[in-house]
Amino acid sequence: MSTFSIHTLGCGSAKPTMRHQPSSTVIDYRGNLFMIDCGEGAQLAFQRQRLKFSRLRHVFLTHLHGDHVLGLPGMISTLGLGGAGGEMTIHTFEDGAKILKEIFGFFARDLPFKLDFNVIRPEEAVILETDSYRVRTIPLKHRVPTVGYVFEEKSKPRHIVRDMVDFHNVPFSMINRIKAGEDFIKEDGTVIPNRILTANPSPSLSYAHISDTVYMPDLAEKIGPVNLLFHETTYLDSHEAEAKKRYHSTARQAAMVARDAGADSLLTGHYSSRYKSDEDFRKEALDIFPNVILNREGLLTRLD
Amino acid sequence: MSTFSIHTLGCGSAKPTMRHQPSSTVIDYRGNLFMIDCGEGAQLAFQRQRLKFSRLRHVFLTHLHGDHVLGLPGMISTLGLGGAGGEMTIHTFEDGAKILKEIFGFFARDLPFKLDFNVIRPEEAVILETDSYRVRTIPLKHRVPTVGYVFEEKSKPRHIVRDMVDFHNVPFSMINRIKAGEDFIKEDGTVIPNRILTANPSPSLSYAHISDTVYMPDLAEKIGPVNLLFHETTYLDSHEAEAKKRYHSTARQAAMVARDAGADSLLTGHYSSRYKSDEDFRKEALDIFPNVILNREGLLTRLD
Numbered sequence: 001m002s003t004f005s006i007h008t009l010g011c012g013s014a015k016p017t018m019r020h021q022p023s024s025t026v027i028d029y030r031g032n033l034f035m036i037d038c039g040e041g042a043q044l045a046f047q048r049q050r051l052k053f054s055r056l057r058h059v060f061l062t063h064l065h066g067d068h069v070l071g072l073p074g075m076i077s078t079l080g081l082g083g084a085g086g087e088m089t090i091h092t093f094e095d096g097a098k099i100l101k102e103i104f105g106f107f108a109r110d111l112p113f114k115l116d117f118n119v120i121r122p123e124e125a126v127i128l129e130t131d132s133y134r135v136r137t138i139p140l141k142h143r144v145p146t147v148g149y150v151f152e153e154k155s156k157p158r159h160i161v162r163d164m165v166d167f168h169n170v171p172f173s174m175i176n177r178i179k180a181g182e183d184f185i186k187e188d189g190t191v192i193p194n195r196i197l198t199a200n201p202s203p204s205l206s207y208a209h210i211s212d213t214v215y216m217p218d219l220a221e222k223i224g225p226v227n228l229l230f231h232e233t234t235y236l237d238s239h240e241a242e243a244k245k246r247y248h249s250t251a252r253q254a255a256m257v258a259r260d261a262g263a264d265s266l267l268t269g270h271y272s273s274r275y276k277s278d279e280d281f282r283k284e285a286l287d288i289f290p291n292v293i294l295n296r297e298g299l300l301t302r303l304d
Numbered sequence: 305m306s307t308f309s310i311h312t313l314g315c316g317s318a319k320p321t322m323r324h325q326p327s328s329t330v331i332d333y334r335g336n337l338f339m340i341d342c343g344e345g346a347q348l349a350f351q352r353q354r355l356k357f358s359r360l361r362h363v364f365l366t367h368l369h370g371d372h373v374l375g376l377p378g379m380i381s382t383l384g385l386g387g388a389g390g391e392m393t394i395h396t397f398e399d400g401a402k403i404l405k406e407i408f409g410f411f412a413r414d415l416p417f418k419l420d421f422n423v424i425r426p427e428e429a430v431i432l433e434t435d436s437y438r439v440r441t442i443p444l445k446h447r448v449p450t451v452g453y454v455f456e457e458k459s460k461p462r463h464i465v466r467d468m469v470d471f472h473n474v475p476f477s478m479i480n481r482i483k484a485g486e487d488f489i490k491e492d493g494t495v496i497p498n499r500i501l502t503a504n505p506s507p508s509l510s511y512a513h514i515s516d517t518v519y520m521p522d523l524a525e526k527i528g529p530v531n532l533l534f535h536e537t538t539y540l541d542s543h544e545a546e547a548k549k550r551y552h553s554t555a556r557q558a559a560m561v562a563r564d565a566g567a568d569s570l571l572t573g574h575y576s577s578r579y580k581s582d583e584d585f586r587k588e589a590l591d592i593f594p595n596v597i598l599n600r601e602g603l604l605t606r607l608d
Contacts, residue, residue: 014381016351016378022378040345041345043344048322064411066381070381071344073377074320074326074374078318107368107374
């Protein structure tokens with residue numbers, strides 16, 4: 001059972017096609033669902049992947065273009081029918097919160113759950129943090145204010161080595177301090193080094209979601225060495241000039257960001273409707289970066 | 305080639321399912337497309353049926369519930385990408401026009417075509433009329449203001465009987481008056497009765513679209529003897545009490561309206577997501593009315 005996985009609901013761009021839906025991605029982190037963008041049809045794709053609305057607590061919008069947002073009114077009003085209770089937070093810019101409140105006020109009145117808005121800005125900031133993970137924003141360069149999101153687990157406590165802890169009679173009251181890395185000092189002053197009592201924790205996992213943006217050479221450093229990087233690949237290198245003009249990236253540029261960030265793997269997407277085959281995006285990215293995952297609707301990508 | 309046909313894009317109700325999409329219907333009248341309601345996903349269903357956006361000139365909204373409206377922002381913004389030019393009119397109530405203008409102003413700016421709103425009211429009225437057809441509204445009884453639409457061809461001019469017109473040397477200048485039903489009076493005063501010079505025109509066709517409403521005994525008379533009646537069948541008779549409570553109709557009640565209106569055929573739809581099979585709607589309606597067409601996504605129903 002994966003504790004951190006990515007569901008692709010839609011990886012097309014603005015113009016819907018028979019092959020691709022508009023943008024929407026769901027992160028499943030230990031059973032909590034985080035949606036990034038909600039293009040038209042996302043609520044159906046969500047159900048098709050057997051995800052539970054009752055576990056969806058956060059929706060993060062990258063920017064306010066229709067192909068990333070217009071599935072939200074329908075999904076929220078469907079949630080309203082469910083009588084689910086609970087609460088949900090939508091993370092978006094101030095003007096997005098304003099128009100969405102107007103739309104929900106009209107088409108999704110009297111919701112049986114609490115709907116909050118967290119107003120974000122196009123800047124580097126930590127916008128959500130718990131004991132186990134943190135979500136931060138990175139400003140991107142698109143035709144309208146846009147942010148990417150980085151989801152990262154915090155460093156985990158060390159694993160207790162049961163046998164050694166018992167052998168050295170470590171009192172239970174000390175366990176959390178041992179987990180935190182402290183040595184154990186016996187009453188006779190003997191020091192039992194932490195490395196004997198504990199083992200390394202499982203590594204902290206991270207996912208970055210970068211859509212939509214023109215190629216930014218300085219982006220890689222802001223992202224860091226994530227385990228999985230989704231970076232939009234709207235165009236192929238043959239349309240690099242248009243990509244730049246439309247403030248989008250090519251598969252080659254996405255691969256350069258993955259390489260420079262030190263990511264383990266690159267996930268493609270936001271394909272322009274002009275291309276008949278997606279395989280070319282993978283080919284182009286592979287020239288620059290070795291671990292390329294070709295995105296498609298319904299894809300489940302595990303980080304562990 | 306049919307001159308008057310009905311494309312079903314979505315015939316589900318509020319809760320989207322794997323089997324049914326939310327409401328949307330397209331009327332193809334001599335190559336002109338009229339959309340009635342535009343639930344989420346309608347723009348894709350429209351393309352799946354190989355319909356041309358360039359021929360879509362009117363969108364008629366029955367009421368302002370999300371499952372009848374929330375596909376419109378996405379469709380309009382997609383049309384905006386097409387650079388189609390031309391013009392489109394959305395027929396809706398005043399508050400619908402207001403919220404849609406706000407949404408389009410945000411998500412579908414700088415459209416390359418002219419988008420007009422025709423503000424209608426929940427009353428009996430002719431809202432659109434040309435030389436060949438007329439569209440009228442009928443007020444329904446739902447939880448919010450709602451109208452049904454009736455599309456009817458006007459009576460057509462009589463067909464000229466070429467041989468007789470030539471035989472009696474009817475001058476060309478007279479032809480339109482003969483088509484309109486006038487007799488032909490020769491210079492010597494001989495009267496050639498119109499019935500000899502013309503044949504009956506093909507019958508005028510009509511379609512009524514009734515969604516959503518509680519059963520209204522007086523509705524049939526307002527609709528009249530249409531060729532095809534779509535009447536919502538959200539529930540089965542076993543849930544008649546709930547249908548009434550939710551201001552919806554059962555398949556049995558829809559069949560009663562079709563029978564009392566003198567319709568040729570009844571088209572079902574707006575099925576509640578609670579039912580696993582649609583066949584029961586047909587069975588129930590057939591007990592009351594003989595010509596029942598079981599609606600489904602992708603269905604094409606010809607009136608001629």
